[in-house]
Amino acid sequence: MCAMYELLVLSLLMRWPIYAYLIATIANDILGPWEKISRGTLSALLTRLEKAKLVAPGDPEQVPFPSTRPSRVFVITPVGRERFYQLMMDTSSNQGTYQRIFRIKALGLEFLSPEDQLYLVDHYIQYCQTGARYQRAEAQKMSTRPEERDSVSPFFLKTALSLMGLVAQEWQLELEWAQHLREQVLLLGYPSGKQQTEQKPSSSR
Known part of the structure; x- marks a missing residue:
């Protein structure tokens, strides 16, 4: 669960500098409706990420959203970008919850190379x-x-x-969605129609 929250926060910061309370709002909109990141959990996570130099204080002028309350601004650091990449390319951890984790990864695929996108999908x-x-x-x-x-x-x-049949149908729907996502990756990442025959994680960004 901690890795999923960390990936979600870093993926949001890959897009913009953002207020801490907006991180919670957007993250909970993605996770909802029943699972929520509490303020205490998010505060502890941001503190840990800041101590690890994965995030840093940011400039409120760079936030693309108006603020409705006093709040700290965070930006992702170069070290944080490396950590984001590491979490994105990790396909061996958290197998029991990987379905939920991949849905967060899917929202951040655009920050990876086409080869890495295709590997993950x-x-x-x-x-x-x-x-x-x-x-x-x-x-x-x-x-x-x-x-x-x-x-x-x-x-x-x-x-x-009947329950096993239901779960099998859910996996089939998820599979069809993933196959459609693969088509998007090929269309946007390989406009010439060329692609590598063997995909694996790249060793560099």
Whole structure:
């Protein structure tokens, strides 16, 4: 969760210098409606990022939004940009919540090279395919294996199978969205139609 919040804050600061309270407002609009970053959590995160020299105090004159209250302004530093890149290209951490993390990554893809964008989207397509295959396989196993089917009540079996089907459909929708996102990356990042046949994280910005 901490990495997701850190990525979200840094991705916002990649766009503009911004007031602290607006970071909370925009972040909560993205995360909502039920999950919210509390003021205490955001304050602690910004303090940690500032101590690590990932963000720094900014000039209110550079903020593109009018202020409605007194608040500190933050800007991302060169070190913060490197950290943003590191978080964006990390595909091995937080696998259980990676779906939510990737949706934040998708909003920041434009700050990466076309090669890195394609690498991340292709990885996420495989992630979605794995999720869909797993749900279908588990449903097949539960419905065909007597030791699993006969050990539960008919109500539980029917409900579990319908739930697995629902989750598989959700993964399929997510997969279709990711495939559409890939088309956007190819269209905007490779206007000549040329692309590398093998994509991997680049070693430089």
